[in-house]
Amino acid sequence: MSTPPATESPSAKEKRRKNRRGIRPDSTLKRVDGMEADPYRCHRRKLTREYLTIDPIYYRAHCTRKFGHRSSDESPIAHGQLLRTRHRPPLAGIRRRSIGSRVIAPDCAGCSPRSGGLLMPDPTKYERDFSFKGFQTGSPTGMQPGVRIDDELDNIASAIAGLVDAVKNVRRSDGKLPNGIVGPDALSALSRFRLGMPPGDLRFQPDDIEGLDTLFAGVNSQFVDFGTQLAAKATAQQPAAGFSDAETLADFRKRVVAEHINVTDPKWAGGAKVDGVSDDSAAVNAISGYIRARTNKYFSSFNVYIPPGIMQLGASWDISGCHGLNVICAGRDATTIRAAGNFPVIKQTAATVPESIIGFNIGPCNIVGGGMSSTNAHGIVLQAAYEGSIDAKFYSCRDAVQIATSWQFVLKWLRVAGTGTLQNWNGLVQPDGIAGVQENCVIDLGSVYESCANVGIRATACTGSKYISTESTGAGGFAWYIGDSTVGKECKWFLMTACVCDTSPNLLVISRGAATTGVFGQFTIVGQWLGNAQGAGGVALLLQRINYPANVGIAISIDNDTTAIILQSKDLTVDWGSAEGYDRFQRGNVGVLVEDSTDNAFRFSRIKPTNAAVAGAAIIETGTSARNTFVGFNAEKAVTLIPGNGSGKMGRAGGQLFGLVNS
Structure with a gap:
């Protein structure tokens, strides 16, 4: 150019x-x-x-x-x-x-159309660069629309200028939307729930599935035509044995999409007052009845919001049959659910597996029972619960959490604590549950069970459970007690990782009950801390009647009267990092006692008593024990094995070194 x-x-x-x-x-x-x-x-x-x-x-x-x-x-x-x-x-x-x-x-x-990209284009105001008046003057014999056209173009220019100015208010210089232009009031109720905000007055509560199409039209892409789709599925599906077509259709039509319920809404038996004085049990049980009539195990979600305050209950909140129930609270120490008598705060009953509930979640909140001396004043009782969670602090409960016949149920950073009138009798209790069902899979993530008057964790049936960074301390009897089912339940496949048992008369007991003839073993313990078994004769670790292979890894134990007692067990692998300060009360107690146990392997690094001048032994093998190996130990005192039983030792004991010595 x-x-x-x-x-x-x-x-x-x-x-x-x-x-x-x-x-x-x-x-x-x-x-x-x-x-x-x-x-x-x-x-x-x-x-x-x-x-x-x-x-x-x-x-x-x-x-x-x-x-x-x-x-x-x-x-x-x-x-x-x-x-x-x-x-x-x-x-x-x-x-x-x-x-x-x-x-x-x-x-x-x-x-x-061709898109210029995802960013907003740089806006430019409309500028008129042609005059119809000028055209009219230059062509006097033609049509004469100039004045009206100019007026219209002026209006257009004014409107576009306003739009351009408005767009600039919501557009950054890089073409993206600026931060902070969307506030909480502009969000949908569903979005506010997901962000942990109060939902306000906006609720979605259709009385039937056909109402969803109208209610949710254009609101959110998540709301789809379930009425038409599910009715078609129900019609086309071959009913299972024992169910009619009508029952199958009714089952499909129970699918509900994310309802949001506020317990204070007057439609629920007048609404909960959450004032710490009024009895709010009628309101919450009215909500349970509403959910129970509409719920389905796999496609339901009911978000029940409890605002800050104390919701006092004159009777248990019964959530039996309430699948997909999400109790959303304002936070720990903000929302409290309190029982005013000798009954569980929240309960779910189930005599058979089909009566289990799926997807029950609650928290974060406080749960306050009717006092630990009342035998039925539990916190939360779930007799069969699958794929749910609890996030709460517990006070004044007989059993803070009692959960049986569960599967993949998560306990998230529970805090079971309190002294005086706020003390709990037991922390986590896993009873036998429904007969014939072995699994009771609880996933405990970082919970703390502190100062329970009896037991921090009592798991009669815990097959499949996982305890990760869980702590039980300050219990009046046992920090952690697993097994001894009176109905013969197996206990296997559980995992303990980086857990703590501390400051209790006895720390960790794993015992197969006399009624159990099936598998008791096949569990793994990794990186356990065992410290301060305070009772005279208290034991840090007791393994009794384990009849299947298991791996026990203790990172450290300190200040216990007896480090470990192994009774009537076989096929164990016990790996002990350090055992210091045994014989806490200096009465000549043995560090490790192996009695009537066979075919086990033990590795100890350091075995050191509280006072080496007091008579006693580091390791003693007694009874019918045979074919056990003890290696890697560095003991202040003697390691005594039964002669001629096929056991062997290798390490240092009482100042003497041993190669692999066959007793």
């Missing part, structure tokens, strides 16, 4: 600008429809996609015949022509985009 001269006449400048835009003069064009044609027309070599045309009043853009269609507005002017105007083409109102060397007009019907 040539550089324009320093001085240039208006006509030469206009001609140069038109040539640059790919338009060349054509003196053969004549007047069209009473108006003089422009001696310039589109340069077909450059403008290969579209041609621009106008009629006496409006400008129109037409796609080339190459695509087989044109704009719906027809012009009396042939393709490829432009009417002469007093200002430059392209005419105002036609926004043109360039792709490569081609210039294209706006998309018309049939043309695919």
Whole structure:
């Protein structure tokens, strides 16, 4: 492109600008429809996609015949022509985009729109650069629409300017939306729930599945036509044995999408007052009844919100049959659910597996029972619960959490604590549960069971459970007691990782009850801390009647009267990092006692008594024990094995080194 001269006449400048835009003069064009044609027309070599045309009043853009269609507005002017105007083409109102060397007009019907990207375009105010008054003056014999058109264009310019200013308020310089322009009030109830905010008055509570289509139309893409889809599925599905088509259809029609319920809503038996005085049990049990009538095990979600305050109950909140119940609270020490008598705060009953509930979640909140001396004043009782969670602090409960016949139920950082009137009798209790079902899979993540009057964790049946960084300390009897089922339940496949048993008369007891004839073993303990067994004769670890292989890894034990007692067990692998300070009360207690146990492997690193001057032994093997190995030990006192029983030792004891010595 040539550089324009320093001085240039208006006509030469206009001609140069038109040539640059790919338009060349054509003196053969004549007047069209009473108006003089422009001696310039589109340069077909450059403008290969579209041609621009106008009629006496409006400008129109037409796609080339190459695509087989044109704009719906027809012009009396042939393709490829432009009417002469007093200002430059392209005419105002036609926004043109360039792709490569081609210039294209706006998309018309049939043309695919082309996106400029995900970011908002840089806005530009509308500026009118053509005067119809001027056209009217130059063509006095033509139509005279100038004044009205100018008024309309002024209105358009004013409106577009306002829109541009508004867009700039919600657009950053980089094209993205600025932070902070959407507040909590602008969020849907569902979004506020997910962010842990109070839902306000907005609730979705359809009485039947057909109402979902109308209620949720256009609200959120998550709300779909379940009524039509599920009814079709129910009709097409072959019913299971013992169920009719009608029952199958009714089961499908119970599917409910995320209802949001506030316990203070008067529709629930007058609504809960959450004032610490009124009895709110009628309100919450009315909610349970509503959910129970509409719920389904696999497709339900009912979000029940409890605001800050104390919700006092004159009777248990019965959640039996309430699948998908999510009790959402304002936070620990903000929302408290308290029982005013000798009954569980929250309970779920189930005599058979089909009566179990799925997807019950609660928290974060405080649970306060009716006092640990009341035999039924438990915190939360779940007799069969699958795939749910509890996030709470517990006070004044007989059993803080009692859960049986569960599967993948998560306890999240529970805090079971309190002294005086707030003390709990037991922390976590896992009873035998439904007969014939071995599993009771609880996943405990970092919970603390502190100062329980009896037992921190009592697991009669815990097959499949996982305890990760769980702590039980300050119990009055046992920090952790597993097994001894009176109905013969097996106990296997459980895992303990980086857990703590501390400051209790006895720390960790794992014992197969006399009634159990099946598998008791196949568990793994890794990185356990055992410290301060405070009772006279208290034991850090007792393994009794284990009849299947198991791995026990103790990271450290300190200040215990007896480090370990292994009774009537076989096929154990016990790996002990350090056992220091045994014989806490200096009465000559043994460090490790192995009695009537066979085919076990023990590795101890350091075995050190509280006072080496007191008589006693580091390790003693007694009874019918045989074929046990003790290796890697460094003991202050003697290691005594039964002669001729096939056991062996290797290490240092009482200042003497042993290779692999067969007793």
